[in-house]
Amino acid sequence: MSVSTVASDQSVCAPLPVLGRDVTVPLVTGGEVTYAALDYAASAPALQRVWDDVAAYAPYYGSVHRGAGYLSQLSTDLFENSRATVAAFLDCREDDQVVFTRSTTDSLNLLAAALPAGCEVFVFETEHHASLLPWKDARVTYLNAPRTPAEAVETLERALAGRAAASGAGGPALVCVTGASNVTGELWPVRELAAAAHAHGARIVVDAAQLAPHHPVSVRELDVDWIAFSGHKLYAPFGSGVLAGRADWLQDAEPYLAGGGASRKVARRADGGVDVAWHTTAARHEAGSPNVIGVYSIASACKALTEAGFDTLVRRERQLIATVREGLAEVPEVKVLSLFGDDAPRVGVISFVVEGWNSSHFAAALSAEYGIGVRDGLFCAHPLVRTLLGGDQQQVGECGAPEGEPGEKSLNAIRVSFGAGTPDEHVERFVRAVKELVRDGAQWKYRTEDGRCVPDRG
Numbered sequence: 001m002s003v004s005t006v007a008s009d010q011s012v013c014a015p016l017p018v019l020g021r022d023v024t025v026p027l028v029t030g031g032e033v034t035y036a037a038l039d040y041a042a043s044a045p046a047l048q049r050v051w052d053d054v055a056a057y058a059p060y061y062g063s064v065h066r067g068a069g070y071l072s073q074l075s076t077d078l079f080e081n082s083r084a085t086v087a088a089f090l091d092c093r094e095d096d097q098v099v100f101t102r103s104t105t106d107s108l109n110l111l112a113a114a115l116p117a118g119c120e121v122f123v124f125e126t127e128h129h130a131s132l133l134p135w136k137d138a139r140v141t142y143l144n145a146p147r148t149p150a151e152a153v154e155t156l157e158r159a160l161a162g163r164a165a166a167s168g169a170g171g172p173a174l175v176c177v178t179g180a181s182n183v184t185g186e187l188w189p190v191r192e193l194a195a196a197a198h199a200h201g202a203r204i205v206v207d208a209a210q211l212a213p214h215h216p217v218s219v220r221e222l223d224v225d226w227i228a229f230s231g232h233k234l235y236a237p238f239g240s241g242v243l244a245g246r247a248d249w250l251q252d253a254e255p256y257l258a259g260g261g262a263s264r265k266v267a268r269r270a271d272g273g274v275d276v277a278w279h280t281t282a283a284r285h286e287a288g289s290p291n292v293i294g295v296y297s298i299a300s301a302c303k304a305l306t307e308a309g310f311d312t313l314v315r316r317e318r319q320l321i322a323t324v325r326e327g328l329a330e331v332p333e334v335k336v337l338s339l340f341g342d343d344a345p346r347v348g349v350i351s352f353v354v355e356g357w358n359s360s361h362f363a364a365a366l367s368a369e370y371g372i373g374v375r376d377g378l379f380c381a382h383p384l385v386r387t388l389l390g391g392d393q394q395q396v397g398e399c400g401a402p403e404g405e406p407g408e409k410s411l412n413a414i415r416v417s418f419g420a421g422t423p424d425e426h427v428e429r430f431v432r433a434v435k436e437l438v439r440d441g442a443q444w445k446y447r448t449e450d451g452r453c454v455p456d457r458g
């Protein structure tokens with residue numbers, strides 16, 4: 001797939017400077033260590049460059065699209081130029097729209113609200129809830145978890161062919177798929193799925209929340225209709241996200257939010273009501289005062305990643321992935337979760353369970369005894385994680401639940417994730433910590449408090 005196309009130059013860059021890289025945290029066993037932020041898949045730290053750009057702009061902050069003053073004009077230009085930067089980062093087509101939202105969840109809900117009447121939606125059960133759930137007004141077909149990328153394409157082909165047989169096709173349809181899984185880190189065959197969708201008259205939106213921060217993405221090359229991502233996973237944690245792609249469904253839809261900015265002209269009618277002419281540009285779905293700092297920070301991150309050279313960032317991340325996967329493979333008690341198998345191309349997101357351990361307990365010990373921040377749970381992808389754990393779809397893993405006894409199945413998992421700002425030492429410490437915890441057990445006692453495993457200091 002084109003998202004894995006990386007130039008042949010073999011150089012590897014240093015980690016990009018991020019905020020918090022020198023922050024130290026106390027260990028329950030005594031002393032302090034530099035915090036190892038290994039939960040990038042949830043929220044990545046801000047790039048120093050993004051912070052610096054935002055700080056440099058902050059004194060010039062002004063209202064966007066609203067003021068006649070110098071700083072308003074400057075802020076409006078910055079906001080609109082950010083749109084162009086994001087379009088270039090995603091290699092959008094000339095007539096694509098870039099709509100600024102709050103997040104990936106918001107972007108997909110916006111698209112769901114813009115579906116044409118009668119639209120059918122096809123979505124794999126393996127998706128993050130942000131992709132799985134927003135389609136409540138549509139007829140949704142949930143596709144079973146495929147075990148290879150080829151099976152994903154076949155499954156979709158079959159479902160779309162079935163649609164044609166049942167209804168004679170012709171009506172609008174949308175496929176929603178992740179670019180990279182937030183559970184396994186595995187890349188999905190986006191280009192092939194897009195070709196299958198288009199061959200059957202359907203459109204496709206890619207949830208790139210985990211793809212865009214790790215890989216160059218080309219909307220044009222992948223030939224996808226829309227793409228969504230979040231700033232806070234792309235080193236720009238200031239509350240903005242993106243939906244980019246085809247203008248037609250968006251400009252035909254009711255505005256996502258009704259209000260100022262989305263409306264071009266509003267007039268009282270003789271009968272006492274109001275007539276509204278809505279914008280047909282991206283502004284149609286951006287009512288209210290825009291988050292110029294959030295938007296500018298995304299543009300800054302796009303530039304920073306592009307200028308650092310995405311190819312070298314990808315190569316570096318592959319080395320980190322190899323360190324973690326090879327380290328975990330040396331621990332027989334660890335089972336790494338995977339849909340597509342060991343050889344699948346992937347980003348720096350790895351989930352696993354440890355035999356004999358409650359995952360929440362393990363994650364708490366990584367934090368309290370090693371200063372490592374990971375995530376435990378079902379990662380807002382409950383059906384996928386339960387499928388990978390071979391568990392009952394109705395069971396919900398909780399901290400402190402009687403799970404993870406030797407020979408028993410875990411009800412939830414541990415996820416380690418990293419990216420452009422991660423130093424080698426963080427993943428090396430993580431591998432050492434996993435080995436020591438499995439070999440020696442935790443050095444401290446833990447208990448459940450408000451649903452979370454915490455060190456027992458009593």
Ligand code: PLP
Pocket residue numbers: 041042103104105106128130131178180181182207209210230232380
């Ligand atoms: N899609 C994927 C694959 C994700 O990993 C996430 C967040 O973890 C989302 C969507 C939702 O992102 P946000 O919470 O920024 O809306």
